[in-house]
Amino acid sequence: MTKNSWLQAIGLLGAVAVATGAFGAHSLRDQVSPERLATWHTGSRYLMWHVLGMLAIVLSQKDLNPWRWVLRSWLAGSLIFSGSLFALVILNKGWLGAITPAGGILLICGWVIIFRTALLNKFDDE
Secondary structure (H helix, E strand, O other): OOHHHHHHHHHHHHHHHHHHHHHHHHHHOOOOOHHHHHHHHHHHHHHHHHHHHHHHHHHHOOOOHHHHHHHHHHHHHHHHHHHHHHHHHHHOOHHHHHOHHHHHHHHHHHHHHHHHHHHOOOOOOO
């Protein structure tokens, strides 16, 4: 993906993160149990943190090639992790929670890729 494509995806996901946070705080509060509301907010929080991480990478790096697997991992992980939590709450289908760890693993993979790449000195010092 190009830098512009990443920024489009990041902008959309950032808007979704804010909207889901607001929706949870104002519309879901009286509609779901406190446990389900906490689940919803976990999805919003993890989404925003990873959107901010992707934004930091895309804005700070001239060459995104060394970061492509981090970005892809966080994008897919965010969609699966947060998306499955949102669906679990809205649809009230507990089995959707079984999908969430796959997204969490992808989020973790992005962080591990950063660690491993830095450990091997593969990032260019600018």
